[in-house]
Amino acid sequence: MVEPRLVEDYHGETASDRRIPRSLVIWDETLRDGEQTPGVHFTPEEKLEIATMLSDAGVDVINAGIPVVSEEEARAVRTVAAAGLSAKILAAARTVPADVEAVIASGATHIAIFVAASHVHLKFKLRMSQDEVRAAAIRSVRRAKEAGLHVAFVTEDTVRAPFDFVERLYRDVQAAGADRLVVADTVGVMTPLTFRWFLLEFRRRVRPKDLSVHCHNDFGLATANTLTAVECGARAPQTCVNGLGERSGNASFEEVVLTLESLYGVRTGVRTERIHEISRRVEELSGVPVAANKALVGYNAFSHEAGIHTHGILAHTLTYEPIQPEVVGRRRQMILGKHTGKAALVEKLKERGIVAPDTLLLELLRRVKSEAESRSKEDLRIFLRDYRALFEHPGISDEVFWAMVDAVGIRAVSA
Numbered sequence: 001m002v003e004p005r006l007v008e009d010y011h012g013e014t015a016s017d018r019r020i021p022r023s024l025v026i027w028d029e030t031l032r033d034g035e036q037t038p039g040v041h042f043t044p045e046e047k048l049e050i051a052t053m054l055s056d057a058g059v060d061v062i063n064a065g066i067p068v069v070s071e072e073e074a075r076a077v078r079t080v081a082a083a084g085l086s087a088k089i090l091a092a093a094r095t096v097p098a099d100v101e102a103v104i105a106s107g108a109t110h111i112a113i114f115v116a117a118s119h120v121h122l123k124f125k126l127r128m129s130q131d132e133v134r135a136a137a138i139r140s141v142r143r144a145k146e147a148g149l150h151v152a153f154v155t156e157d158t159v160r161a162p163f164d165f166v167e168r169l170y171r172d173v174q175a176a177g178a179d180r181l182v183v184a185d186t187v188g189v190m191t192p193l194t195f196r197w198f199l200l201e202f203r204r205r206v207r208p209k210d211l212s213v214h215c216h217n218d219f220g221l222a223t224a225n226t227l228t229a230v231e232c233g234a235r236a237p238q239t240c241v242n243g244l245g246e247r248s249g250n251a252s253f254e255e256v257v258l259t260l261e262s263l264y265g266v267r268t269g270v271r272t273e274r275i276h277e278i279s280r281r282v283e284e285l286s287g288v289p290v291a292a293n294k295a296l297v298g299y300n301a302f303s304h305e306a307g308i309h310t311h312g313i314l315a316h317t318l319t320y321e322p323i324q325p326e327v328v329g330r331r332r333q334m335i336l337g338k339h340t341g342k343a344a345l346v347e348k349l350k351e352r353g354i355v356a357p358d359t360l361l362l363e364l365l366r367r368v369k370s371e372a373e374s375r376s377k378e379d380l381r382i383f384l385r386d387y388r389a390l391f392e393h394p395g396i397s398d399e400v401f402w403a404m405v406d407a408v409g410i411r412a413v414s415a
């Protein structure tokens with residue numbers, strides 16, 4: 001007799017429609033876009049620590065930052081690039097000669113050259129024509145290639161740009177030597193189906209040698225869109241640990257990696273058991289708390305309270321867990337609370353080798369529920385008050401800013 005499958009699995013049936021590249025390149029943006037999270041700043045030493053953790057965990061490419069931003073940022077990129085990590089170290093540059101030279105001087109072996117592509121960016125932000133953008137892009141790519149760098153070319157807002165311009169621009173930079181083309185959903189407006197259409201059209205019209213995507217999470221779709229892109233042949237998905245990044249952040253490192261590994265059955269080269277530790281450390285260094293219900297790394301991801309669930313988990317973990325917590329370096333937690341059932345108490349009592357009769361178990365259960373229901377929420381209220389005070393006003397306070405204005409000697413003049 002054939003053993004029945006433990007769970008139904010549709011991935012095999014749907015996989016034929018996918019064009020997943022054979023060797024994926026996990027490109028992490030935590031130190032660049034992640035650092036652009038409002039209020040976040042990493043010192044060079046902190047960047048080195050995060051880069052080392054990511055590299056040791058098997059991440060392929062690490063964007064260390066934009067050296068032209070400041071002296072300290074340049075030092076951070078140099079420090080990470082000189083650390084001898086196994087990951088490839090990338091630094092970013094606008095299509096401006098000084099930016100590209102700063103990357104060349106930083107010791108990074110990889111560069112991401114970026115420029116905006118949509119009408120709204122060209123007209124209102126860059127004040128450049130499409131021809132000017134194209135010329136600057138080609139010039140920058142040529143210079144970086146001449147210096148021996150691996151060149152990725154990125155446009156901001158690719159998906160809201162005129163497709164004819166996108167096609168011409170990317171074809172030209174690829175002809176000028178760009179090794180990898182990056183499509184960016186800078187304001188997170190793609191859905192999996194629209195992005196699929198865009199990328200298949202992009203592949204048909206541009207024929208990229210190597211495709212990467214950069215997805216934002218404004219509508220909570222960054223991970224889904226990134227996976228869609230991988231299904232459409234994108235080889236280098238970009239991620240940020242804990243989903244950090246501008247506004248609502250980028251596709252989260254842990255979600256993208258674990259979905260590929262556990263649902264798609266694709267090897268990413270990432271040692272997934274390191275993921276929780278990395279998430280916690282980035283939470284500490286960034287100061288951005290991970291939501292309790294965040295997939296895979298949030299406090300609740302492997303916690304069970306409800307009686308029916310706990311009972312199921314104790315019988316077989318597959319009942320209410322898609323993967324074992326150990327896969328991401330965590331442990332399962334059984335929570336005693338209002339929704340606890342008898343099975344959880346039986347299990348808990350085993351810790352002290354106790355077997356209790358049913359009548360006493362029921363009395364214990366009554367007390368556990370009543371204790372949970374009468375617990376004060378005061379601690380949580382104080383925590384939330386402090387949390388909100390911190391996050392409602394990130395960055396430099398008005399008080400400090402206006403003191404700086406005075407110190408610099410800027411005075412009000414009558415208009």
Ligand code: MN
Binds near residue numbers: 033216
């Ligand atoms: Mn971004």
